Amino acid sequence: MTRFTSLRGVPLSTWLPLGVLIVITLAVAVGPAVLPYRAEEIVGDLWEPMSWAHPLGTDQLGRDMLARVLEGGRTSLSLAAVIAGLAFLFGSGAGLTAAFLGGWVDTALSRAVDLLMAFPPLIFALLAIAVLGNSIPVLVTVLTLFEALRIFRLTRSLAMEIAVQEFVAVARLRGEGIGWILFREILPNGMVPLMAELAIRFVFGLLFLSSLSFLGLGVPPPAPDWGGMVRDNAPAVGFGLTAPLVPAAMIAIVAVCVNLVADSLLHTRGRSRSAEG
Amino acid sequence: MVLTRLIAKRLFGALVTLWFVTVLIFLAVECLPGDAAEALLGKDATPVAVENLRAELHLNDPPLERYVGWLSRVAVGDLGKSLTTNRPIAPMLATRLSNTLFLAATAAAIAVPLAIILGLVSALYRGTRLDRIISVLSLASISFPEFFVGYILLVVFALNLGWFPVLSGINADMGLGEQLHRIVLPALTLVCLVLAYMMRMTRAAVINVLSNPYIEMAELKGCSRREIIVRHAFVNAIGPVANVVALSLAYLVVGVVVVEVVFTYPGLGQWMVDSVSKQDILVVQICGLIFGATYIGLNLTADIVAVLFNPKLRHPR
Numbered sequence: 001m002t003r004f005t006s007l008r009g010v011p012l013s014t015w016l017p018l019g020v021l022i023v024i025t026l027a028v029a030v031g032p033a034v035l036p037y038r039a040e041e042i043v044g045d046l047w048e049p050m051s052w053a054h055p056l057g058t059d060q061l062g063r064d065m066l067a068r069v070l071e072g073g074r075t076s077l078s079l080a081a082v083i084a085g086l087a088f089l090f091g092s093g094a095g096l097t098a099a100f101l102g103g104w105v106d107t108a109l110s111r112a113v114d115l116l117m118a119f120p121p122l123i124f125a126l127l128a129i130a131v132l133g134n135s136i137p138v139l140v141t142v143l144t145l146f147e148a149l150r151i152f153r154l155t156r157s158l159a160m161e162i163a164v165q166e167f168v169a170v171a172r173l174r175g176e177g178i179g180w181i182l183f184r185e186i187l188p189n190g191m192v193p194l195m196a197e198l199a200i201r202f203v204f205g206l207l208f209l210s211s212l213s214f215l216g217l218g219v220p221p222p223a224p225d226w227g228g229m230v231r232d233n234a235p236a237v238g239f240g241l242t243a244p245l246v247p248a249a250m251i252a253i254v255a256v257c258v259n260l261v262a263d264s265l266l267h268t269r270g271r272s273r274s275a276e277g
Numbered sequence: 278m279v280l281t282r283l284i285a286k287r288l289f290g291a292l293v294t295l296w297f298v299t300v301l302i303f304l305a306v307e308c309l310p311g312d313a314a315e316a317l318l319g320k321d322a323t324p325v326a327v328e329n330l331r332a333e334l335h336l337n338d339p340p341l342e343r344y345v346g347w348l349s350r351v352a353v354g355d356l357g358k359s360l361t362t363n364r365p366i367a368p369m370l371a372t373r374l375s376n377t378l379f380l381a382a383t384a385a386a387i388a389v390p391l392a393i394i395l396g397l398v399s400a401l402y403r404g405t406r407l408d409r410i411i412s413v414l415s416l417a418s419i420s421f422p423e424f425f426v427g428y429i430l431l432v433v434f435a436l437n438l439g440w441f442p443v444l445s446g447i448n449a450d451m452g453l454g455e456q457l458h459r460i461v462l463p464a465l466t467l468v469c470l471v472l473a474y475m476m477r478m479t480r481a482a483v484i485n486v487l488s489n490p491y492i493e494m495a496e497l498k499g500c501s502r503r504e505i506i507v508r509h510a511f512v513n514a515i516g517p518v519a520n521v522v523a524l525s526l527a528y529l530v531v532g533v534v535v536v537e538v539v540f541t542y543p544g545l546g547q548w549m550v551d552s553v554s555k556q557d558i559l560v561v562q563i564c565g566l567i568f569g570a571t572y573i574g575l576n577l578t579a580d581i582v583a584v585l586f587n588p589k590l591r592h593p594r
Contacts, residue, residue, distance in 0.1 A: 096457075118294040119297075119569055120530070120568060127301070127302065129304065215534075216550070227422070236541075237320055237432060240437075252417075259419060
């Protein structure tokens with residue numbers, strides 16, 4: 001088996017979703033500045049069909065759907081990225097600490113995580129929103145918490161698996177400090193599965209956030225986001241129109257692509273592992 | 278005995294979790310900014326109204342007493358009145374809960390046998406087209422938001438083909454046939470969401486069992502393929518498969534919330550979402566408790582089933 005070194009070896013199932021993701025990110029980043037319409041601008045009748053002027057039609061107030069989708073993508077994607085990033089920071093930090101310190105710290109952290117994971121995240125989020133309201137800080141905190149739980153578990157088990165290997169023992173005998181061992185010996189060896197997990201957490205965050213927005217309890221207006229757009233355009237289905245499918249499909253496309261990339265990351269690791277040993 | 282002790286341990290763990298959930302749900306009211314009664318009624322409420330609500334929510338009692346009181350009232354079904362409609366919660370809860378159970382049970386009745394049969398078939402015919410279809414389907418089911426699947430089914434089967442109604446509202450006056458006809462689409466959405474996962478896990482469990490030496494032994498001794506699968510492989514796969522089924526049902530219980538909103542189905546999930554946006558905290562509490570308890574119960578079932586069918590788990594290393 002060849003190692004993952006050159007671009008030529010990358011299979012179609014990896015570079016295609018990667019390409020799609022890059023295109024979507026670029027479109028979301030520069031699109032709103034380039035398009036002739038702004039997202040808030042009313043440019044026609046409500047739910048106009050797709051046309052050259054409005055490639056994705058118009059929404060429930062007659063705004064250009066493409067402009068809305070790109071603007072909404074900024075909110076949805078950046079929030080999901082922030083949540084995944086924060087969760088990664090806290091989750092892996094706590095996981096490494098638990099694995100390395102062991103003892104009561106590990107027990108306490110693991111028990112707390114088990115307890116929280118026994119609770120369905122959506123129901124927890126609904127409770128939190130009922131009490132604290134659906135502001136962005138509340139959403140980010142709740143989602144980060146639940147994402148961090150999974151990352152904690154993975155990091156902890158990876159770190160424990162790696163910590164007993166010879167090269168860590170060698171580093172210890174060499175007299176390296178805790179920081180060196182954690183960040184130079186253990187973390188780099190767990191990086192690939194952690195990166196795949198980060199991607200999966202991103203998808204989970206995007207879906208979760210979109211679901212909450214779809215329920216009318218997510219990202220507060222006026223900022224458009226994909227889940228909220230599905231909710232706003234939902235009445236179109238009653239008239240036989242497919243407007244809510246557009247933002248919903250965007251979520252689905254991004255989720256599929258990220259999952260595919262995560263999948264190929266994990267498989268590459270499996271291959272190189274079996275080749276080595 | 279090891280087994281009873283192990284099950285007792287799991288049961289105890291689930292009870293601790295359940296207790297934690299009740300505390301969390303109880304604390305939700307405590308966390309309302311300022312005084313809960315004032316927070317719920319808004320700034321321009323009369324002092325009398327605030328005082329009445331405070332008495333109704335038992336806010337004048339000390340916290341511990343209030344927690345015990347709330348729990349014991351919930352236990353006997355005294356749920357109080359909704360803060361927005363001022364009607365008693367219990368009868369409404371009964372209708373909503375039975376609607377949700379009806380929907381979830383219908384979905385499970387379709388998904389579970391279908392997933393097991395397809396999982397079994399795909400394990401036996403590995404590497405065929407069916408296999409590839411399953412992996413594409415499971416990718417879709419972990420990537421597609423619930424409402425996307427729901428709206429696709431709605432657009433195709435309700436609007437273009439006209440086979441099923443757009444609105445899935447059911448009530449007690451309808452016959453079972455009509456009720457079933459109305460919930461086909463939401464049930465189908467739920468099936469789509471759990472089917473692929475269950476199928477893939479069943480497949481993995483059966484393949485895992487088939488790779489055991491005793492299967493090879495049975496083959497060498499001249500057993501027929503059917504006999505191997507029915508008498509040797511399937512019995513040993515029951516444990517992991519039942520585990521997967523219980524876990525999927527737990528997922529289904531939560532997934533039902535979004536699906537109910539898509540189809541405006543009068544179930545518990547939609548009620549909870551409604552109540553969250555209206556800040557009807559008593560309803561949110563009881564719905565959260567029911568969802569949480571069901572989820573924990575199903576996860577516990579999955580755990581116990583896994584232990585019962587896999588003697589290896591009874592002797593932790």
